[in-house]
Amino acid sequence: MYGPARLCPNPDEEPQQWLEFMKELAHELGSKAVLIPSSDRYVTAIADHSEMLQDHFLVNPGIRIQGLLAEKQTQYRLAMEHGMPMPQTGMVDTREELLEFSGKLSYPCLIKPWHFREWEKFQADHPLFHQKIAIANSAQELAATYELARPITPSVIVQDIIQGPDQAKRVYLSCYDRAGKRIANAMFRELRCVPLGFGPASVSEPFPDAEADAVCDCFLKKIGYVGICEIEVKWDSRDGQVKLIEANPRLSGGGDAAPYAGVDLCWIHYLEMIGRPLEPISPTGRHFRHIVLRSEGTAIPEYMRAGLLSWKQLLNSYTPPLAFFDFDLRDWRNSLETLVVSIRSLMHALWNGSSKPKSS
Secondary structure, eight states: OSSSOOOOOTTTTTTTHHHHHHHHHHHHHHHHHEOOOSSHHHHHHHHHHHHHHHHTEEOOTTTTHHHHHHHHHHHHHHHHHTOOOOOOOOEEHHHHHHHHHTTTOSSSEEEEEGGGGGGSSOOOOSTTTSSSSSSSSSSSHHHHHHHTTTTEEEEEEEEEEOOOOOEEEEEEEEEOOTTTEEEEEEEHHHHHHHTTSSOEEEEEOOOOOOHHHHHHHHHHHTHHHHHHEEEEEEEEETTOOOOEEEESOOOOOOGGGGGGGGGOHHHHHHHHHTTTTOBBOOOOOOOOEEHHOOOOOOHHHHHHHHOOOHHHHHHTTTSSSEEEOOOOOOGGGHEEEEEEEEHHHHHHHTTTTTTTOOOO
């Protein structure tokens, strides 16, 4: 609805074909357009081929740093080097390194690839297929999970879980100009996510948090960041510190909440890229809840099954004003599909009896 779409080659699998596609697209447009990636796949592709792309597009001058943040290994190394608080984290390449580091972790812990796309390479019946993380409840289970991952990803990240409820998560949304000055910011609190405890928010709301804001802003300024960034952090109930979950150097589903708070990150970044002078933009203070309906169809049964959500709490979370990521009556085709997918997911869980709350 909002603009012409193009089906392009997968830059991970066909980099040269993707480059040719981009050259042809630039020729078709007739002038240098601004490249704004909305997935890590394209952050990496633009970073890897920035010299060539700069001849055809307006490319973020900070794309190198964005490329480093798009991969977990280099992202966490940047965080460690620049003092960003984070949970106990190890980057291991062998079973021996894993066993040595496993004694430093608290259990349950996480194990994940450098990028979740890597586990998409497994066969569909593999336990790790299409998973972003795996949870290990003991050192023995961690070693067993590593053996499952090793054929595709012998190099993995193991990490403590940041303790606390999902409501302790914060989503920091921002944009920095080419001089590294922050020109837009907003902060949200996560209410529910998919999967429970670890995924992106299915429901969030504006929530000022000066300390979390300062931690994220300081990190991005230290690394000389330019462009749009989303950082997920969480307050750790064990030591009262706000700690890094992950940074997304691009547009994101969570970032869609920012325009409803008066901070249109994509437009602001576009104006900066074409040379318009901008004054810093902050949220309006308007309260609302931002909802990703397709994720909610999965989240609601999970939270009810865990005893973390009652029907009353669910209805209260849908008290207006509301903003939606994937529902807009002006785009009725996508909205209809969203409703069908969401209701199907919810009814499937209800039919299986998994959505009965354990407490009210």
